[in-house]
Amino acid sequence: MRHTFSETWSGIRRNGSMTIAVIVTMWVSLTLFGAGLMVNQQVNLMKADWYDKIEVRVFLCNATTPGDNCDAGQEVTQEQKAQIEQTLRSNPEVAEVTYQSKEQAFAEFRAAYANTPTADYLTVDQMQESYSVRLKNPEEYQGVVSSVQGLKGVQNVQDLRGILDGLFEWMNLAQWGTIIAAALLLLAAALQIANTIRMAAFARRREIGIMRMVGASNWYILAPFLLETLFAAVISIVLTCVTLAAGHYFLIVQKAQVLIQGSPWIGWSHVGIAMLGVAVVGVLLSIIPTLIATRRYLRV
Template structure:
């Protein structure tokens, strides 16, 4: 083992510029790959909270929130509220209907904005009660909207997809764009590793020939090359994980969560999952090309 570690250290010193290039490329590509994974988890969190749970919101009239179906200065009556609920529950396109009172809406508001300065400016009376409508087929919503939009006591009908779809479209583009760029850089890193191993094998062809003559096994000859690429990959993985940790800490936890408290944000658990996949990809990307390349070039 002493000889293997000595050869590994010697190879790293002789190819220091190529090793640094591999480290930097692995660092940047794995960091972008990690950002793509975090973006994927962020989109899933937001969909889990909004997109998949709430399809249509039917807001009722209050003395403050008025519309064309509202009686001026008055809120929705009990009879109107019952008629709206009956129309929703009897609609064949509706899977479930959930009523949210003013008190429940106010409690949700206080939870979402518990650290916001606007909390004290809102009271329970200024909130609207509403119906949250889950559809059997989220794409078939027009019938439900048209059925209740003109009913007395309905202030407005809001299809959240109209607001959320553009956001998720851009987030998905960001996610796949980041992963795509990371993939190209990972390919570049694999090619750099291949070239580094090829040059290292060429520079050691004399030593490899001697080891062959004395009966050294394939693994004994290959292991220093594997350790060289693995050492560069591990350093790149560490730097990439530190980059992800810095973004999660200083951008998401310290800034985003404080500024936009109504959104669910990725945390250290999600960052840990991203780092784990970064480590797996980084190790595989260093070992596999090395074995494929070294087995070819160490044959003397």
């Protein structure tokens, strides 16, 4: 082992500039990869929280609101309401149906706009009856919407998924952009590691030939090269974990959680998962290119 560690340290000193370049490349690429994992967890957390609160709102016709399924100047009839409610309750995707009368809608409106001039704009008669529909699976909302939006007496079907889907599309785009950029940098780091090992093996070709002739095992020859890349990987992983922790503290804890308190944010446990992923990828990134490079270039 003393010879192995001695050769490892000698290789690090000989290839100091290349080792530093490998560390910096791995640090940047692993940081982007870890950030992508954190963004992915944040998107999933927000989806789980926001989608769980989403309800499909079915607004019924009244005498003052026009609609394709409404008769001009006519209120929704009891028969139409019964059919709409039966359609909603019989749908297997529906978990709960709640009816809201005009009076309840008016009270909700006055509470929302209390102490403002807007509170006096509408009367009880102008409010709409509605059904609030909570879904078993918020992802499956289109079937519920399509089942009632064409029924007589339905003025409008409102669903916030259309707004949130656009938001999450942009978030997913940012997530995949980060992961793709990280993958390209990880590839660059892998190629740089393989090139560093190839140069180190070429510089030690005579020494390797002697070890082969005296019967040295493959592990004995490969160990110094593996330790060199593992040394660079460990430093890169530590720097990446510090960067991710600092980013979470300053951007999430100190900024985002203070500015937007109603939204769920990833915690330290999520950062720990990202760090674990970074550690696994960092170790594999150092070992696999080294094994490939030594397998090809250590033949003497």
